[in-house]
Amino acid sequence: MNQSRGLSLLLVTPALIVVLALFVYPLFYSLVSAFTDRAGSFSLENFDKALELYLTDTIFTVVIIGVSTALIALVSIAIGGYLTLGENRRAVAMLAWLYRWPLFVPFIVAAQCMRTFLAKNGLMNNTFVSLGLMDVASTQSFLDWRGIIVTFVWKQAPFVTLMVAGAMASLDRSTIDAARNLGASRLRILLEIVVPQVRGTLMVGLILSFVTMMSVLSVPIMISGGSPTMMTVDMAYRINAHGDYGVANALGFISYLLTGAAAYFYLRQSVRERSA
Amino acid sequence: MIGALNLGWLPRAIILGLLAFAIFGPLANLALWAFAEAWFFPNKLPSQWGFRFWEVVFRPTGRAMEALSVSIWIALLTVAVSLAVSIPAGLALARGRLPWRALIMLAFLLPQAFPSLPVYINVARIFYQFGLNGTVAGVVLVHTLHGLVFAVWITTAAFASVDKELEQAARNLGASGLRTFFTVTLPLAAPGIVASAIFVFLESLDEFTGSYFVGAPEIQTLPLTMFLASMGGNYQISSITALILLVPSIGFMLIVERFLKADVMAKMGN
């Protein structure tokens, strides 16, 4: 069913209107506020202040989310790979059943779970102590940057895995079987045959996770109170404690640039694949 | 050799066991808190168990049940509106000839890419002018925006995975474009569309920030109740509310693959 250009545009218009009216228009408000000083004229004052106070937090945010994204990629490839190439049927079935549990757990619920699980005397350390793997004195709290990363990976990895495993399952098995018959190790098959073919899906999943994590407020607030913290916390704080929409919106603009950079890589890759 | 074979299950079992702990540990923790009436250091487990806090959540003034039904009602409406705009859009993106197609795809990602807090505050200001604040309609619109990327991207992937030759065959047999769409394309894409509906439903059910700015005080959703309890350090109340929120999440998780076929997943975002 090939449509004409006009019909296609008409069909996509209602959805675009939703984005324009409920997102682009309010976003425009917020951009204006980012570039306006208190007197109402154009200025970069808000950005000066945002960078002066929150440069560390910006870097911290990029590092946290970068590390989380990388770990999510690793976990999803490992689980997806085992599901595709694993030979023990029972283990594959168990893994397939197991990995998806956090899939739709809301961030706020995930944060609540982790807050008490990863604490110094939380359930995790208590379990290790009870099993004799650790003594009480050497326990430490993971409620800092590590806790944020753990929560992000716990929550987002199943989502990317679901996508990646789906893509892997729909691959043509003949190349894999051929390589297997030639005696290639499963790890090699995974890295040299399977992963390159699902790269597109993996990237999409990772970008979706990246931008989702960029705008989560509940996890950093609930997991780690310390500084440095993530930009969303700073934004909320600027508004809540100071009513300072200017700096908050400037921070929003910076995080927009960061996600824009991530999206750019996706766009570049998708264009390259289309022209290939 | 034989010994090695016999122990071959061990590393696998250990890894699966650790994974199970990592996945279920935090969830089990939630369940423990929901039934803990007293849990002081240095006790490793609660010293008193009971349903006292469940009674607090479910008693009439707790309004948890009201919040739950409001949340579900909003989520259902959000699904209806999302599908109404995303099915045509998905069709056009999958099958049509669109200029700047990649850019349009990206446009739907934008709301997810920008931290929502500053946007919602401005949405609230705009909504006041139309009397949409504090109405179900206002919250539904915000939730629609929030879930739009899933709705459009998954629907697009669902349509893209429908075999074009089947459509062509129907056309060759003389079916009109519209008829082909309803008898061939739509039924074949239906599982993917259901999957997108599930995503939208869950996103709506779990959404907090937008509901607060646009909906409160008239509209009280479950995440709002839970956020307040959690930030107030009332772990029992928030754990119980969280468990309620988890029921549909886990339920859908268990069946999602029935709808989200591998071939659809493979086409996501393309």
Added chain:
Amino acid sequence: MRKLWLLSTALAALALAAPAEAQQRVTINVMTAGDQNMVDYITEFLGPQFEKQNPNIRVRAVGTGPGEAGSQKIWERLDAQKKANVAAWDVDVGVVHQTMAGQMVNEKLLDRYRGSIQSGSLVTRDTAKNALGSNVDGYVMPMFHSQTAIAYNPALVANPPKTFDELATWAKANPKKFGHNGIKGGMSGQAFVVGWIYANTPNSQQLMEGPYDAAAKNAWTPAFAKLKEFNQSAVITPGNAGTLDMLNRGEIAMGPVWVDMFYTWQAEGRLAPNMRLSVIGPGMPGQPMYYIIPEKAANRDAARQFVAFATSPAIQAEGIVKRFNWYPGIDAQHVQAHLDQQVWNKLFKDVSPQDLASKGKPLPMAQYFKEILEAYERQVAN
């Protein structure tokens, strides 16, 4: 076609979904900032009591979140409705912190109602007239007063420090055993930072009473440097509740908390009963929460009735003091008469009235307060 049909059904569904409760009764929206206990107070105690006396009025309580953030959100609602020229605002009664009350009065968002309610004459404290340097006389009624204090675990700390100086020494000797929630996770951490500044700067009186001097902040630098060093051996906890939670789990031995939250947690079995409180010298800040009525509240008369009821001596005694462990909002002598001595004394178990009088300080003037928070970000957190 189908698309149009879907769209129109959806729109029809939306129209039906708009709240169409046709009530004869009035429902007043009470929006309250603060932790869950604030919402609980209204939904579980105040609301039902009020509805019993006024069967034609229904009370609907909405919590807007902990700390100043919650007050800020109430301000945002009022501000947005004012800017959109809405005739009847959807907040009938608000419960807000001091900074926001001052700002709301200055921006003419509030009704000057105190003179027209019966209990209006029962408050003579300075906080009913002055909120962090703003004149709010007539626009607010204090709901309660609260105080920050250092909570400690006597099992781990035999001799708790009595001053900020002793605390600094103690924290150095016991690294990672003192926890506070910084300035982004709620008011108890902010109050701690303010207390630190009061203790470590020469002109603390001026911060509380004015006049405002833009150069004053230069004198804080050494105090913040000291605080930065102090933080090295402290733990930053996630929120007001986070401090109490970590205390309860034995992860920290000491931390700043709100006195009322502390007692409530203990009463509900969420905090071990052996924990104690101490207000350390030279003093720690406290503050009231205010009842406010917006200028264009949709149900102004019902709102006034509600506030009058909420600040009546009997309700202050039974609800504020006895059930929720707050210090009364109206003058104490009116409340004390309604309570037996035992209940009254429980309120002062750890923190004596003398301690409150000598070590309970107000927060600094709004302008100074903002500058302290910002200087903390610049000089301590960065």
